[in-house]
Amino acid sequence: MAERRVIVLPPSEHGGRLVVVDGETLGIAFSLQDLTVFLQRAGLEGVDELDVAESPVIEWHGGGPEVWPGTP
Secondary structure (H helix, E strand, O other), X not given: OOOOOEEEOOOOOOOOEEEEEOOEEEEEEOXXXXXXXXXXXXXXXXXXXXXXXXXXXXXXXXXXXXXXXXXX
């Protein structure tokens, strides 16, 4: 994964997690799959869910890649 600053904020009361890349808000992810799609659209082509879950580049706030409480 390219060197970019990726921050995944804690889950909201609805379960979604705000995703910010290099200071730009990409949206609210409700799953690891959503997060992967956001990152691909942000130019991190070729990444998959495993890459995202194991990436040291992502700052997870309020829980790691396994924390997705709730659904949209």
